[in-house]
Amino acid sequence: MRLCVRYDRLVRWICGLIGTLLLAVWAAGVAYGELPPIEKVELGTNRALRVNGKPFLPIMAWLQNPSNFSLVKKCGMNTVAGYWPRAGGTQNVAEYLELVKAADLYGVMPYDPAIKDHPALLGYIHDDEPDLPHQESSADVQPGPGLRLNPKTPLWRMVDGDESSWSVLDPLENAEWTIRLQSPVTVSQLAFWLTVSPGLSVATEIALLDGDREVARFNLEAKRGKQEFALSEPLTAKAFRFRIVRIERGQNEWGSISEVAAYDAEGKNVFLSPPRLVPRQWPERTKEVYQKIKLADPSRPVFMTFTGYFHPHFGKWSDQERQLLYPAYIEATDVVGFDIYPIYGWNKPEWIHLVYEATAQLTEMAGQRPVYAWIETSKGGQYTGPLENQKEVTGRHIRAEVWMALCGGATAIGYFTHVWKPAYSQFGVPEENQRALKEINDQLTRLAPAILATRETEKLRMEVPEKARLAAFLTRHEGFAYIFAVNYDPEEKPMAARFILSDLPGLASGSVEVVDEERSLLLSNSQFVDSFGPLAVHIYRIRLE
Structure with missing residues (x-):
């Protein structure tokens, strides 16, 4: 009997290993040039987009000249969002989207009837930042x-x-x-x-x-x-x-x-x-645009990007104004995102926690809609003073912000790669950050099925030091439990954390694999302990019997 149990476990372990390898092979195909033509895009469960019936994690670059598509692809992204009319000398959205397809990318484009049913069209997008305030008198x-x-x-x-x-x-x-x-x-x-x-x-x-x-x-x-x-x-x-x-x-x-x-x-x-503050575009107008797009083509979702001003940290809108504006905007879109660049945009690394907080807040407001966050990739902003006084955006910052967004509820990620200093470039990411992007995005692509699986975070409890900031979520996928966690303490304090699991069928004592770190942890009484350095990210995989 004991031999049979061991044999049964061995068989399941081999099957799990094969499944994991197949997942890696599938993910590698998606990452390296085998995006299938889009036949259908749906808003699935878990706030995830589904392409051709399968969960899909968009990893986007914003507003790129086609000459940069090779860099976008090299850094592990799979989608470009936004259309610049002068890009590459193209004259219209349809021509631009053909170049997107030729680069083996998907596109999130302004609505144009000429691109309906295009095999590279992931979705449409509203004009950028309709909530951006300006003064009128x-x-x-x-x-x-x-x-x-x-x-x-x-x-x-x-x-x-x-x-x-x-x-x-x-x-x-x-x-x-x-x-x-x-x-x-x-x-x-x-x-x-x-x-x-x-x-x-x-x-x-x-x-x-x-x-x-x-x-x-x-x-x-x-x-x-x-x-x-x-x-x-x-x-x-x-x-x-x-x-x-x-x-x-x-x-x-x-x-x-x-x-x-x-x-x-x-x-x-x-x-x-x-003067008074008014948004770039009132919600009523965004709703008119949304309804026209959906009437013309209901087959693709519509994206909308906010500023970070829905978060009370900035104090740009009053509480009453935010309550009036943002729910109305959200009614006029299918997928909603935002941009907060703590270092690139404000020169304040101590604001990095806002990426997690704002994503969690927007996720709550968005209901079942997918949420995305735009992530900074370098210094060189036009509003943060002389370049020599701007603080560096490192690969460590980028990785932490990506996982802050995902832990906050995002099911898509975007990167802002534009710089204005020392000279304007639509893809001004330094080489070391390009390497970091590739590593981050390859991991996202490989783990996308687990990231986009149903979140069961209520089965996870964490014990951390007082005032520590640790965000995490738990999913189950193909016989494994996954825990994704990030230390988002703005003071960059290290910490130790205890993870306590409950009501997970098949959970047994044993080991916890720390993904891509070549180490494992002891799982005992449904608990394990690990250490987090400043802004550290750890991903845990636990076999379920």
């Missing part, structure tokens, strides 16, 4: 003749109440502008805040006009801060016209005004008109 500030406007510094910034913002006046000399109000007001005092920076011309004398009549002149010092003036007698008007009559000339003929205020007898600034 009800203030009416009109330019005078000959004034060249800078759309990035609109004239209404003179009355927005923010003394750190400014409006460019080009040229500064003799520049005129008029502030129009909805009804007449009586003003007794005026104040100006100048912008003083190296090379800029600076206003040193400004006239106030009532129609063509000059009411007052104000002599200003070329300095920052508030400069306030009392009128010789109150002025009642609905429109206030200003002209710069003298300047301190700089290297540039243009200059700027930070703020202009006008006070009534009670000291109220009657010019003040704070």
Whole structure:
């Protein structure tokens, strides 16, 4: 009897080994150039995409010139998302998608009827970041003749109440502008805040006009801060016209005004008109776009990428605004993702935990929809200061962020590879990070069936030190239990963790394989212990009898 049991276990072990090898062979085929033509795309269980009836883990690159497709493939990705009209000299989405297919990749493209049923079409995608906020103002500030406007510094910034913002006046000399109000007001005092920076011309004398009549002149010092003036007698008007009559000339003929205020007898600034934030595209419009796409082609899912501003960390939208915007956006898509780049975008490695937190939050909001996260791949951002002051994005960061997203509920991953410094490149990933991407993505592809299996994390309990941050999930696939875990502590503290399993049929004492690390751990009483270095990722595979 004991011999039979041992023989039976041996047979099952051999069958399991064969299954594992077949899985590896299948995954290698997917990773290295054998993506099958797409006949059907479905939203399956476990928030996973299914291609031709099989679970599929998209590993995407964003907005690439076809000349970069070989790099995308080399780094183990299987999909490109977004279409750039000038890419490779192509003229339309259909031509671009043909190049995607020729590179043995799938595409997530803007809707175009010409690509319906294309064998490389994984899905459609909304215009990027519909939730990206920008300021709009009800203030009416009109330019005078000959004034060249800078759309990035609109004239209404003179009355927005923010003394750190400014409006460019080009040229500064003799520049005129008029502030129009909805009804007449009586003003007794005026104040100006100048912008003083190296090379800029600076206003040193400004006239106030009532129609063509000059009411007052104000002599200003070329300095920052508030400069306030009392009128010789109150002025009642609905429109206030200003002209710069003298300047301190700089290297540039243009200059700027930070703020202009006008006070009534009670000291109220009657010019003040704070702007409001509005999204790039309102949810109602995204829903219209979504419905048109689904009516034209219901066979492919529609993707949508948010900024990270649904997370309260950024404080960009109020709680009420977030509750109004994001559920409505999510109703207008089938697959939803986001981008937070802690190092590339903010130069703050200590924010790396946001990748996990935001993915978990979006997963909860998305219901059964698949979720994806865009992951940073290098430094070189355009908004994080000089390149020499930017902090490095390493392969360790990339790997940790990928697994933070997956542990948070993502079933797809995307990479942002664009850099602006020292020069713009759509694929500016340094060689060492390209090697890291290949290793990460090959592992994702190989383990995709287990990653996308039903999550049974309720059967997993972890004991970790107080305030430690460890994220993990558990699945079962073809006779094995898999645990995927990442230390996402932003202070990069190491930790030891105890994993306690329950209600797993076939679980017996023995060993735990640590995948791709050539080591194993002792499993006793359904428990095992392991150590995690800073931002470490461990994957565990446990045979079930």
